[in-house]
Amino acid sequence: MTPIYKKGGASMNNVMAIINNALDESFLDKLTGHRSLASVPFGARYRLIDFPLSNLVNSGITNVGLLLQTKYRSLMDHIGFGKAWDLDRKRNGLFILPPAHIYQANRAYKGDLQNFASNIDYIKRSTQEYVIIDSPNVVANIDYRDAFKYHLENENDITIIYRELNVFRRDTTYTVINTDDNDRIIDMKVNPKKNYYKKISMQKYIMKKDLLLDIIDDWVNGILLKMQLLVT
Template structure:
């Protein structure tokens, strides 16, 4: 395994490659992304037609020259483990580079699962120590961004006294409530850290001259010695809630301001909007950058087949078959079949894991989307079979709803994975 070594300064690259270990947190239960996370973890959720969310932090790390990666998993981890194994299998030629899954496990010293972000890292400290890194880079498994993490590391190294660095992103005041807000001082040192404030008065002193606030992105660099020290207190289980507020009182903690696109995929609405943003002429999160590609599983699929279809502002993944249908501002996943007369607007159709049969003579509705359907403002999860004449429109404009076929969350229709919707169903 070896990615783009030539794009990074050789001296710095050797230093970083030997001394940096990336730890990617596989996420919690992801309840706010239900039903997409009923049978998979958040980082395993499909994104952009052909990717998984976990591909984003892994690709950022690889593109930055950091090729020693641990992915920590716990909840609904089978799909995530399988994807990482199939996509990033170790290359025996470059034995110092690896991407390895570490699942939560019971040991002689602990019978508990991961109980928070900090606790997860604490429980894998034996594996971290084996690698003997000088620095540990901690990433979240369910965020969207395209960051030069090597520049983040260089910023950490400018001041040799820096022990912890936080990547921060400027956010407007209406977003501060779900984030950790920081106040910086001389040299971008962090003087105050407030996790998920209840009101603006708590963070008014943190407001920047632009009127915005600096939010913790959940992306950290720790000197390994410092990481071990801050994790000694077994009662502290979360970086944002407990470790960092205490660390800024005792350690040299520094902010790194990242001014690019960053999105924490925490809700159905955030997931929906982040996917549809990809259809913009110049999206804020751009998949079409040669120097920093996003890697995912290579599939030997045929080209997309378009038979007299209208496609406008859409991402259409490989192996898809579009028959006399219309697709507007939507993302369509791999192998998806969409039949005659169907119209899809502002929706995410995640695709199929296998083609299956298109024959309806057996009485079963085949996988894919049948004839004369209309789908708007929806997310159709993988391997769904949608019959003919189905209307997914949320005509009553309800915010929350659930029946045996669909769920509406934040006004968005979600069809859970493996759902079969009968002919003529309307909502």
């Protein structure tokens, strides 16, 4: 297989991105009462959504889907058609992906994969082979070309971008990970009550699009199986 990365970084022509805005906002309840997490102001000039969008576009990604959940009016007012990020284009560009509960208002929300499944047609239609799943809850300057190059060189199924911290905090929500000597993940814990590991997931993932589709299919089949068991 011919590598699609170049020296000093990777070509991102074959990479799409999905920003997952269906996140836990409870730790910022006073700021997210009437807006989604992605539209929370930062530095009196920016919104949290500006950081993942800028990181992705500056890394050469031109196909970006934005998964919505609730209270997204101010977010839509802010991003518009994506012109500020040169995403208002005929080919690729910015795609707004509506939440699943719009169509299933009488059903309980079943997690992030429910929104992915509801927008699976967008994922299938996209021509890129790889996908980056990003989120607006971490303010960081990331060059995804380096991360994608690492993903390819190590032949990973999934690459999780993490940061190592020295201070453990109980007043926020996050996922901690443990890795072996080769930086392979061997354990993960969500919202731990004590300091298990110092590596914190930044909720940014790289994988093949087909793998994401397989994960979505497995989730859908699992839900359907549970429904069948309840009926019988």
